[in-house]
Amino acid sequence: MSEKKVIDARGTFCPGPLMELIANMKLINVGDELEVLSTDKGSAADVPEWVNKVGHQMVSTTEENGVWHIVVRKAK
């Protein structure tokens, strides 16, 4: 069964949220999801770009009160 872990990267600037995501990606199983919380607008655009480039799956990106919730599924 797949799991979803939340990474709180609020308050850090680019490329902090992306690096947090990648470090955690190495620790999870294929099919599991990670949700990155970020207050950095640039990362909200940059993280999906990375996900698509390296072949994982974007699940969703939503913004709520200045916090982006970026959900990614490990695909390989």
Add this chain to the structure above:
Amino acid sequence: MSSSKISIMVVSGSRERLQMAAMLASVGAVSGSEVTVFLSMNALPYFIKGHGENAPVEGEFGKTMQGKNVPPFKDLFHKAVELGDAKIYPCSMAMDVLNAKPADLEPYLGEPLGLTKFLSDSAGSQVWTF
């Protein structure tokens, strides 16, 4: 699986340039590029163990950045190696000038590299200078 090669020469000791070089190295390395960083001149002393990270700023942006939670440049270089298999080499000439030994450097750096080897390794890659 590398889709491209990125070679980064860092000679500046300024906060802004070290930060930008570290961002490029880390993001490039985790995005599938083969990243090589060559550290020389004013950049190298920051990678000697025990040397502070408090690089002087060049301008207003650097001052503003100091008050924000920006990832420290040395952490980003370390992550480039750890997460993206980047290679970071100290310039052998700068090592000689500083009278530094490989054991004096941060452990994620490779062995000292000469400029001739860096140039030949950089053939066909994107080359960035900071």
